[in-house]
Amino acid sequence: MLTINPYINFNGNCEEVFNFYKSIFGGELQLSRFKDAPADGMPGGLSEQDANKVLHVTLKINENTVLMGSDCPPSFPAVTFGNGYNVSINITDETEGQRIFDALSAGGKVFMPYQKTFWGAVFGMTSDKFGVQWMINCDLGQQK
Numbered sequence: 057m058l059t060i061n062p063y064i065n066f067n068g069n070c071e072e073v074f075n076f077y078k079s080i081f082g083g084e085l086q087l088s089r090f091k092d093a094p095a096d097g098m099p100g101g102l103s104e105q106d107a108n109k110v111l112h113v114t115l116k117i118n119e120n121t122v123l124m125g126s127d128c129p130p131s132f133p134a135v136t137f138g139n140g141y142n143v144s145i146n147i148t149d150e151t152e153g154q155r156i157f158d159a160l161s162a163g164g165k166v167f168m169p170y171q172k173t174f175w176g177a178v179f180g181m182t183s184d185k186f187g188v189q190w191m192i193n194c195d196l197g198q199q200k
Contacts, residue, residue: 062143064125064188065135070110073186074125080159083117090129106130137187144191150178153194160184160192172196 066073071087078085091107109127116122123143128135147153157170163185170180170192178194 070127087113142189
């Protein structure tokens, strides 16, 4: 079975972002920091501040859905958020889709309100307060 899971990089606030996502989606959060990795893995070493940044985090939302991320190490270029991607959520409960859309939209920017569409779904597009773009889709023919 093939699964594709989003992996999102951040500039030092990954832990805050994933705690926010856990408050919306629930699930199991596992986190490791740069200081947990072997010292020879980081050229030039790490400052105390960088050592406490997130090396890798997973938020297992359900059996098929894992959201992953990290803070960029100091040797990498800074993350720039843009409009080249969206994290897409497909859900079978319109009310739960609205809850998720509203939670992700808080402090962000709504591009398309969560509403019924011509293709038989309830759909919305937003960015969250961290600049990550989301699409929430509930196919009305697939509702529980």
